[in-house]
Amino acid sequence: MCIKVPKVHGEKAIISAKKLKIVNRELEIQRDKDFIYIPLVRQPDIKEIEILKEQIPDCEVSAYTFPERKKKITTFVELLEDKLPPHLLAGLPRAIDFVGDIAIAEIPPELDVYKNVIGETILKTHKNVQTVLAKAGAISGTYRIRKFNIIAGEHKTETVHKEYDCKYYVDIAKVYFSPRLSYEHNRVASLVQEGETVVDLFAGVGPFAILIAKTHENVKVYAVDMNPHAIEFLKKNVRLNRVMEKVHPILGNARKVVKERLSGVADRVIMNLPEKAIDFVDVACEAMKPTGGIVHFYSFVDASSTLEDAKLRFVDAVEKSGRSVNKILFSRFVRATAPYEWQAVLDTKIY
Ligand SMILES: C[S@@+](CC[C@H](N)C(=O)[O-])C[C@H]1O[C@@H](n2cnc3c(N)ncnc32)[C@H](O)[C@@H]1O
DSSP states (O other), X not given: OEEEEEGGGHHHHHHHHHHTTOBOTTBOOEEOSSEEEEEBSSXXXXXXXXXXXXXXXXXXXXXXXXXXXXXXXXXXHHHHTXXXXXXXXXXXXXXXXXXXXXXXXXXXXXXXXXXXXXXXXXXXXXXXXXXXXXXXXXXXXXXXXXXXXXXXXXXXXXXXXXXXXEEXXXXXXXXXXXXXXXXXXXXXXXXXXXXXXXXXXXXXXXXXXXXXXXXXXXXXXXXXXXXXXXXXXXXXXXXXXXXXXXXXXXXXXXXXXXHHHOTTOBSEEEEOOTTTGGGGHHHHHHHXXXXXXXXXXXXXXXXXXXXXXXXXXXXXXXXXXXXXXXXXXXXEEEEEEETTEEEEEEEEEEO
């Protein structure tokens, strides 16, 4: 059973048939030179035929033998086509973040009433996902965390995330973690040389520190964070990844920790606190060995500033701290963080 329509009316016919919920999604729509054939789950009733004819006068219901559909419906957008008004489909989150077995979606306000349907559909289409969270605000505060609403699945925000052969316990309601930084974690780790001492000033649950330790025989990494939950998870992650000899978690404000314990020790300093790193450039300089070393400096860049501005600000801050920038070795946009806002990184050599 199918609806047969001239090709020119194909799209209109598909939309109308979908609205009537008579399309058989197990079968593939067929086309020949002049017509398209839309597979149906049943014979439309008189009222439905009237509606179709109103839209597309030259459509007809006829018999047709369809081959089996090759591709199963897998995307959650496809599954939601029947459950959401068509004009709202465009607002569906396209990018879902996955942290361990938790999926995180950004649900726009106009889809809020559908959030549980969306959550259940994400669960259905992603077999490894146990919980679906909706972002409920921006990342904020000293600890750089955000609120979430649980919209489907298990009521939890804690999970184990895998990244580059490392495992991380993380509770995303209590600590910062972004799977979108995985490439950056690996990029920085791969630049570290054997024998280095690294100071990770804003370490979170340890994705730079632990990967560096895991991939090097002879390194010492001091991993500092002032969020007690982050340091608790970091300590667990150090044990989980068996890098106890190489990673040293320290709870505290980076400024105070460096002054009291890490002055002049570092060959490399990681400063992944984009909104505030500029205020800690003097701290990075103090942690650096007197002979100098590498700083990975993170910053936000928006439409009104450029990567060049970020470089100038960094160079100025280093000079004010009594050191000099020998070279900006590398710079790039790490990721978009908001409309017209990007996280950028500068790899710099200071002495
Ligand atoms: C953007 S997160 C980065 C975490 C980690 N580097 C990563 O890539 O996932 C910044 C971290 O800095 C910590 N933080 C903020 N201010 C700090 C300070 N003054 N001293 C130490 N840690 C701080 C926050 O608690 C947060 O965990």
